[in-house]
Amino acid sequence: MSNKNDKAEQKAITKREDDYSEWYQDIVEQAELAEHSPVRGCMVIKPYGYAIWELMQKDLDKRFKAKEVQNAYFPLFIPQSFLTKEAQHVEGFAPELAVVTHAGGEKLDEPLVVRPTSETIIYATYSKWIQSYRDLPLLINQWANVVRWELRTRLFLRTTEFLWQEGHTVHATEDDAEDFTKQMLDVYKDFAEEIMALPVITGRKSDSEKFAGAVRTYCIEAMMQDGKALQSGTSHMLGQNFAKAFDVKFLDADGEEKYGWQTSWGVSTRLIGGLIMAHSDDKGLVLPPRLAPHQVVIVPISASEQEQEAVNGKALEIKDQLEEKGVRVKIDDRDMRPGPRFFEWEKKGVPVRIEIGPKDLAAGSVVAVRRDTADKATLTEEVLVDTVIDLLDQIQKDLFDKALNFRNENTVSATDYEEFKKVIEGHFVKTYWCGSADCEAEIKADTKATIRCIPFNQGEEMGKCVKCGKESDVQVIIAKAY
Amino acid sequence: MSNKNDKAEQKAITKREDDYSEWYQDIVEQAELAEHSPVRGCMVIKPYGYAIWELMQKDLDKRFKAKEVQNAYFPLFIPQSFLTKEAQHVEGFAPELAVVTHAGGEKLDEPLVVRPTSETIIYATYSKWIQSYRDLPLLINQWANVVRWELRTRLFLRTTEFLWQEGHTVHATEDDAEDFTKQMLDVYKDFAEEIMALPVITGRKSDSEKFAGAVRTYCIEAMMQDGKALQSGTSHMLGQNFAKAFDVKFLDADGEEKYGWQTSWGVSTRLIGGLIMAHSDDKGLVLPPRLAPHQVVIVPISASEQEQEAVNGKALEIKDQLEEKGVRVKIDDRDMRPGPRFFEWEKKGVPVRIEIGPKDLAAGSVVAVRRDTADKATLTEEVLVDTVIDLLDQIQKDLFDKALNFRNENTVSATDYEEFKKVIEGHFVKTYWCGSADCEAEIKADTKATIRCIPFNQGEEMGKCVKCGKESDVQVIIAKAY
Incomplete structure (x- = not known):
């Protein structure tokens, strides 16, 4: 559209x-x-x-x-x-x-x-x-x-x-x-x-x-x-x-x-x-490769009709090679400047963008850009398919690791209620709960946060209910939620 | 169940x-x-x-x-x-x-x-x-x-x-x-x-x-x-x-x-x-292979525990071979007599049944039965996979041909309304229609039949509207419908 x-x-x-x-x-x-x-x-x-x-x-x-x-x-x-x-x-x-x-x-x-x-x-x-x-x-x-x-x-x-x-x-x-x-x-x-x-x-x-x-x-x-x-x-x-x-x-x-x-x-x-x-980031959607409708978008770039025919032909060739290996590929050969085309697929979170211009064609290579890190690499035709497949796996893994690091960095503990109220905004708070519905309701009334879950992975230690201070062995994750 | x-x-x-x-x-x-x-x-x-x-x-x-x-x-x-x-x-x-x-x-x-x-x-x-x-x-x-x-x-x-x-x-x-x-x-x-x-x-x-x-x-x-x-x-x-x-x-x-x-x-x-x-027929559902959830059901038959192990092993082997070629296979090794098992998959329209008993095992063959024709064949292990795949194609084709023959046999023409009323039950009637909604409504009121369609494939000839007799070049198919 x-x-x-x-x-x-x-x-x-x-x-x-x-x-x-x-x-x-x-x-x-x-x-x-x-x-x-x-x-x-x-x-x-x-x-x-x-x-x-x-x-x-x-x-x-x-x-x-x-x-x-x-x-x-x-x-x-x-x-x-x-x-x-x-x-x-x-x-x-x-x-x-x-x-x-x-x-x-x-x-x-x-x-x-x-x-x-x-x-x-x-x-x-x-x-x-x-x-x-x-x-x-x-x-x-x-x-x-x-x-x-x-x-x-x-x-x-x-x-x-x-x-x-x-x-x-x-x-x-x-x-x-x-x-x-x-x-x-x-x-x-x-x-x-x-x-x-x-x-x-x-x-x-x-x-x-x-x-x-x-x-x-x-x-x-x-x-x-x-x-x-x-x-x-x-x-x-x-x-x-x-x-x-x-x-x-x-x-x-x-x-x-x-x-x-x-x-x-x-x-x-x-x-x-x-x-x-x-x-996702401030540039738009970021999709993990396994859920990306297009895992790779190829953007052919040309200044003349003659160039266009050559780069489009190469784009199609690469598409076929990647699809043969099960990669989902889109060619965007619309008659538009490259910038707006890059920009659109960036907003739509396509994991890898491949750019092919006349110079790349002459050099027998393409430029591949990662959506998540913006890293660019020049890939020769010989290694292109294998490298792109590895890259997709790497992006999938990196996105998971990044999200995990983020969660770890933003999971905090709290031993008393004053501390809890200070850190609850923007964090998962790992703490203890006595098991009483009253404590739970008061926490929610005070902070809008709820017990998200009682993790399977419980520690050995005892602690004090973050609300009433009663001794308890039940660890919980409390956070604000959607 | x-x-x-x-x-x-x-x-x-x-x-x-x-x-x-x-x-x-x-x-x-x-x-x-x-x-x-x-x-x-x-x-x-x-x-x-x-x-x-x-x-x-x-x-x-x-x-x-x-x-x-x-x-x-x-x-x-x-x-x-x-x-x-x-x-x-x-x-x-x-x-x-x-x-x-x-x-x-x-x-x-x-x-x-x-x-x-x-x-x-x-x-x-x-x-x-x-x-x-x-x-x-x-x-x-x-x-x-x-x-x-x-x-x-x-x-x-x-x-x-x-x-x-x-x-x-x-x-x-x-x-x-x-x-x-x-x-x-x-x-x-x-x-x-x-x-x-x-x-x-x-x-x-x-x-x-x-x-x-x-x-x-x-x-x-x-x-x-x-x-x-x-x-x-x-x-x-x-x-x-x-x-x-x-x-x-x-x-x-x-x-x-x-x-x-x-x-x-x-x-x-x-x-x-x-x-x-x-x-389908009086024994139950008949499915074309391309829409059959199970295209082949394998029924292992045994009288002792020792036999059971051997025939079940062979059933699994055949299943793997067929699935490798993209065939959808079900093994029914329930502890029941063969009769009720045959009967169930017959009712459910599975295109091909494969029976394996101890004698088949000894002879290196199986018995294959077509659901649509009840034809039985003894197949040696060497030809089994290819023959079953051919058989599925043949069944698909035969079901179409049978349905087409049936339609052709039950499509009749009618040149006047009395004749039409005699043959409309149980048939597609190929005839002419003047194009008037009144004629169409009267036919429906009299016979409950409707103009099913004005086929793309029209003849060259002219004819007379089956209801009013007016000259027309519009051929129609009239029938009772679901």
């Missing part, structure tokens, strides 16, 4: 230090990832943003299938009465529901809720599917849209409608369910770290932060560049709460009828928000 | 000649493709049915991308006022709308319609995206769920919610738009014939059958085994109707501001219904 690009070119991206929130908005807009729709709170995911989502889906889907999870599809609508069957669940979701009251020109006998999540409608179905222990485990995932009526929305991070996947499993024993809940959390952790280049902390949510209806919620939490936390994925051990509400029972090998043990787990288009905020 | 299988085993599939409609339902149920949900008119697509949809999506998506179409995502909700902007469009869809009136605990100022199709919300967005002729063509597709409130539903064929893709493009000239409309129809035709093994007739809809808001609707029509037609995909030339309603304008190269020319096109999970009805 050429006109838009010309306009975008003129508009500078706000600097992070000037206004972090504006910076985020500018990147979403100028990298053409998404925009607000005419429907309040809903977003339009633009082609470039959607291409990132497709790459995420493809990788996650493969990981789910490796766990023997099958995809299926359940209805968008949920009878209102279903939602009320699990008391905590309806309490958690009631304020956010969108409700269909009329259809086909008539008022409905029972209003239908647009799914905010699908535990209820799926488990009502599971109760018919499962009879025997031989039907277990039942491992199903769905890729779908869900709706939660949000008052304050931000593109990708919090929107009324969003895209996600939700896995829903049933197991014969508590141990099996607990084990699978953690296996799926590991899938999310591996995906975040290996594919998104996003280091995450794994752990358990406090009771007040857990999923409405779950026994335990496990999560991956990532640090953004403003030191705030982004909950990036959750895996819930549901126990038998929903099984009892929806009569998910099976005849066990011992001849006894038992309730199933259930899990659910999900990640959403919110991950794209996390991806943007983890790596 | 073992128990279900045991039950299904006991239940016979209704014969086509006894009750075609029951036969269809039985296959959907016993092949575990889908089921009715607790929400009226909505279906649950079960894992095996969804796996077929995933294969369809993957192939179609590749074809769209080859046409430079990009995926994106637009909101589920449409402000009611948007729908009313194109007069014919709202008239066509108003009776089928589901409406959200309350959200977040409050009554909405303006009700939101759950998208029945997305022309309006997408084109409201396009009007902001497009400024110049350089922004064209704009070629976008979305994979999404849509809702149309249907009173009488049938799994896959007509459901309140269904999954589909909808492409929406904008072009600078009428010719470009017309050309693209037809290109996408060809994509659908190729997909139906090459992948679904489903021969289709391409042509134009009459005005009364066209999409609400379109200038012209092109379609692919397929014959089911009861001689009825299934509209399997449509591609609409929208002209400037929506562009004018939603202000989709661009500054052309000549400096003039012009309205864009638009197209939209879609296929849905209804295709799965067509796939079932085109090829």
